[in-house]
Amino acid sequence: MSNNKGTLEIRNLSKSFIVDNSPLQILNNINLTVTSGSFVSIVGSSGCGKTTLLRIILGLENHYDGEALMDGKQIVGPGTNRGIVFQDHRLLPWLTVGENVAFGLDKLNRKEKKLLVDEHLQLVGLIGFESVYPSQLSGGMAQRVAIARALANKPEMLLLDEPLGALDALTRMYMQKELERLWQLEKITMIMVTHDIEEAIYLSDKVVIMSSRPGIIKQIIDVSSSRPRDRASSEFMQIKAEILEEFHLGTEYTFAYAI
Amino acid sequence: MAKKFLQRLGLKDKLLAIIVPLLVLAAWQGAVSQKLCSELILTPPLTLLNTLLELAQSGDLTLNILASLKRVMIGFLLGGTSGFVIGILMALSPFLNRIFGPLIKALQQVPEFAWMPLIIMFLGIDEFAKYFFVAIGAFYPMVLNTYQGVSGVPEKYHELARVFDYKSFRYLFKVIIPSALPSIITGIRLSLGLSWMFVVGAELFGSDSGVGYLMTWGRAVFQIDLVMAGLILVGVIGFAMNFLLERAEKQFLLWREPVDGRPA
Numbered sequence: 001m002s003n004n005k006g007t008l009e010i011r012n013l014s015k016s017f018i019v020d021n022s023p024l025q026i027l028n029n030i031n032l033t034v035t036s037g038s039f040v041s042i043v044g045s046s047g048c049g050k051t052t053l054l055r056i057i058l059g060l061e062n063h064y065d066g067e068a069l070m071d072g073k074q075i076v077g078p079g080t081n082r083g084i085v086f087q088d089h090r091l092l093p094w095l096t097v098g099e100n101v102a103f104g105l106d107k108l109n110r111k112e113k114k115l116l117v118d119e120h121l122q123l124v125g126l127i128g129f130e131s132v133y134p135s136q137l138s139g140g141m142a143q144r145v146a147i148a149r150a151l152a153n154k155p156e157m158l159l160l161d162e163p164l165g166a167l168d169a170l171t172r173m174y175m176q177k178e179l180e181r182l183w184q185l186e187k188i189t190m191i192m193v194t195h196d197i198e199e200a201i202y203l204s205d206k207v208v209i210m211s212s213r214p215g216i217i218k219q220i221i222d223v224s225s226s227r228p229r230d231r232a233s234s235e236f237m238q239i240k241a242e243i244l245e246e247f248h249l250g251t252e253y254t255f256a257y258a259i
Numbered sequence: 260m261a262k263k264f265l266q267r268l269g270l271k272d273k274l275l276a277i278i279v280p281l282l283v284l285a286a287w288q289g290a291v292s293q294k295l296c297s298e299l300i301l302t303p304p305l306t307l308l309n310t311l312l313e314l315a316q317s318g319d320l321t322l323n324i325l326a327s328l329k330r331v332m333i334g335f336l337l338g339g340t341s342g343f344v345i346g347i348l349m350a351l352s353p354f355l356n357r358i359f360g361p362l363i364k365a366l367q368q369v370p371e372f373a374w375m376p377l378i379i380m381f382l383g384i385d386e387f388a389k390y391f392f393v394a395i396g397a398f399y400p401m402v403l404n405t406y407q408g409v410s411g412v413p414e415k416y417h418e419l420a421r422v423f424d425y426k427s428f429r430y431l432f433k434v435i436i437p438s439a440l441p442s443i444i445t446g447i448r449l450s451l452g453l454s455w456m457f458v459v460g461a462e463l464f465g466s467d468s469g470v471g472y473l474m475t476w477g478r479a480v481f482q483i484d485l486v487m488a489g490l491i492l493v494g495v496i497g498f499a500m501n502f503l504l505e506r507a508e509k510q511f512l513l514w515r516e517p518v519d520g521r522p523a
Contacts, residue, residue, distance in 0.1 A: 059422075060418060060421065060422070078421055078422045078423075078424065080424070086415070088415065090416075092416065092419070092434070092437070092438075093515070094437040094438070095514075103419075103423055106423075106425075106433075133513070133514045134514075135515070153423075
């Protein structure tokens with residue numbers, strides 16, 4: 001991808017839903033800039049509107065106040081410049097792995113499709129699984145297929161909605177490494193919603209901390225440590241303590257408790 | 260108790276499924292040959308087999324089965340297709356659902372055979388009347404199951420379609436119908452099953468061919484063996500159709516999650 005694609009600019013964005021005939025504010029005056037090729041995580045407790053924010057960026061939520069600009073253009077609906085990986089892998093169970101990866105490539109001919117499918121299955125390490133059905137895959141494998149499907153479209157920005165939330169702890173850590181590798185390889189912008197603070201620090205250039213009712217951005221923390229990051233390093237711990245403090249979960253014994 | 264006893268004999272359920280009907284047939288044959296019952300009233304199985312063989316040899320069997328199957332296929336295609344299309348339209352359009360929903364639910368309460376006098380008045384007793392009668396039977400299971408399947412397509416697939424820009428026919432054929440397919444196939448199976456029941460019914464009223472006709476003819480000339488042979492034919496063919504469709508269903512839905520219940 002070229003260097004200036006995949007930028008996001010959110011200005012004074014607010015969003016409310018109508019609940020029981022009265023408006024309920026979900027997002028309040030959100031301002032966020034995501035530069036091309038960066039990895040940004042949005043963390044916050046459930047109900048803080050982080051998923052709604054991601055859905056606005058994706059284009060699934062169209063009615064909002066303020067501006068949400070993707071590469072300078074107002075977002076009005078989904079587009080192929082943005083890919084999405086949902087928490088549930090959302091593979092279509094009646095399609096094989098290969099057909100699922102090709103789901104967004106419907107306009108290409110067979111040869112072009114096969115080339116892209118092979119390329120992206122290779123990328124996520126699932127060559128040889130083309131003709132397997134999703135029900136035969138483990139959770140981690142299914143999520144890798146979902147990532148391949150999103151990347152096959154060659155998006156400029158990949159949105160990840162708690163992509164590893166349903167995986168067990170070890171698979172999850174392995175997949176975090178995989179995500180980092182893919183991000184470095186593809187050089188595209190990635191925005192991930194998560195409630196796992198370690199995951200956010202491990203992967204992100206920027207961690208956006210949101211708080212709820214109504215959802216606001218409380219703090220944006222830059223993480224500039226070199227990669228791959230060591231979860232046990234004091235720098236890592238410090239950032240973690242800082243974030244936990246934002247959630248009023250800090251303790252004097254953070255170090256002892258984390259080891 | 261009986262099950263345990265038989266299991267101790269080492270009999271598998273499948274074998275039992277064959278043995279029990281055979282025992283009934285043997286008892287039937289025995290009852291007649293022991294003069295417990297007149298052969299004129301209760302034709303013994305061996306005689307029935309003979310009747311069926313004679314029918315097969317004369318060509319009457321094939322002719323009448325084909326006549327019935329043709330009516331089933333045409334009626335099923337008419338009723339099943341319209342049920343399929345209307346089911347999809349109702350599920351996708353709340354407006355059409357409000358219009359057709361109550362009407363279909365009300366008409367469904369009418370026993371199928373109650374349509375007969377009306378059909379005879381309007382369409383007579385020719386071939387088209389029979390197609391129409393079969394079509395009514397085929398329509399309901401198809402419209403209901405299609406509607407249920409299509410309106411049950413999970414929101415997450417609709418979202419996925421939006422994200423990947425699937426619209427109109429591509430959306431319908433690549434997302435909606437495949438997702439609803441298990442329900443639709445159940446509809447086809449039930450619909451075809453009812454078509455078969457209805458064609459026999461239609462042939463009982465004024466017909467000159469078909470399995471139902473065979474039975475009415477048997478009754479008219481007091482050939483009980485013919486009537487009973489017809490009954491057996493109806494059962495066997497219905498069973499075979501259902502069996503084949505169940506096999507096809509499994510083949511079609513190979514992607515469904517394995518039995519251990521791991522989520523897809």
